[in-house]
Amino acid sequence: MTGTASELAEAFELQRERLVGVAYRVLGSRVDAEDAVQEAWLRLARQDADGVDNLAGWLTTVVGRICIDMLRSRKARPEVSYEDRLPEFVVTEDRGADPEEESVLAESVGLALLVVLDTLSPAERLAFVLHDMFAVPFDEIATVLGRSTDATKMLASRARRKVQDPHGPAGEPRQQRAVVDAFLAAARGGDFEAMVRMLDPGVTWRSYTARRTISMRGAEEVAGRALRGARATATSRRVLVDGRPGVVSVSRKGKVLGVLACTVVDGRIVEIVSTTDPSRIAMLRP
Structure with missing residues (x-):
């Protein structure tokens, strides 16, 4: 050259x-x-x-x-x-993109694959x-x-x-989104039993805050936490996080308050990862 x-x-x-x-x-x-x-x-x-x-x-x-x-x-x-640190989320608009393209993105940069690659x-x-x-x-x-x-x-x-996804075949992205949407709708409606039905019995939730990392396991515990969070005044916007269904919580003034991503397998949510840490949110990849 x-x-x-x-x-x-x-x-x-x-x-x-x-x-x-x-x-x-x-x-x-x-x-x-x-x-x-x-x-x-x-x-x-x-x-x-x-x-x-x-x-x-x-x-x-x-x-x-x-x-x-x-x-x-x-x-x-x-x-x-x-497993002990927040994944480097790549957040994109959920505009109903082609399912195959969304699947490729999830397989390319998802946390699950990065964990396996590290072995x-x-x-x-x-x-x-x-x-x-x-x-x-x-x-x-x-x-x-x-x-x-x-x-x-x-x-x-x-x-x-x-290299096999630890959670197995995830299914169609649109089906995953439908599961997450149903779970969030149940949370907003206060339907605890419906929330539990959308969760895998061994579901985990890691929440990264400004002070610490909160981990919980089990459908009832996770549903209870989500139910309490649904009472907040923030609005939610659908997004893709590493190609997986997620939501961004936004205040009335348009400030991003938190990001949440879900992994869905066989029609149930098996993992939730979220952050409300302002310093982490500022570093999220748009």
Whole structure:
């Protein structure tokens, strides 16, 4: 690739969001992903751009290697697990998008998948993400990993067998939304028994507040908490959170007060994750 420094920077910016998407799915952290992409830019800036024939491919390779190093460092110095920290919600409008597209989004960036990916080795994780999510050819991934193409295919195959959503098949997104809507309607109507029927007996709810994390388990306990929250004066707006049905609570003045996301399996809610922490809400990805 030839051109001035400004042209190189412009070409990189065109690749940034794709690269962040790759890094986020490999690393499971938006902050870490942006750090990895920034490091790739610094390496590109030091590189003789004339020797780069395929900028997109070169950047994918570099970001992949950076992610591998970060994953290996993370394995050496374990951090807090995903189960103990708020997922990095990606909140989008629920406009009745194509169910298949919504399902792809949920499978790509949902918390459940990130938790499972964290059990893979760094090489398995990178091979799976690059090939199955971004259709990067195995020979290019092999270059990133420093392995043969056949060995890379085996890594991806092994990872694919391991990567199963812990909650099993979630069903159609519109069916999931219908379950959540029915649960919320029952809460607003004060129908405790109807709420319990919409919940899995082992349902969990993790609520992240400004001071602490509140965890509860069981349909009756969760229904009781939701019933108390339904009495608040805030209004609710339907959204998708990581492709899953959720709601945003908004005050009369338009201030976002909280975000809630649900995971639905076989017609019942099995998990609820929410936050009312203003500092966390300010960091939510729109």
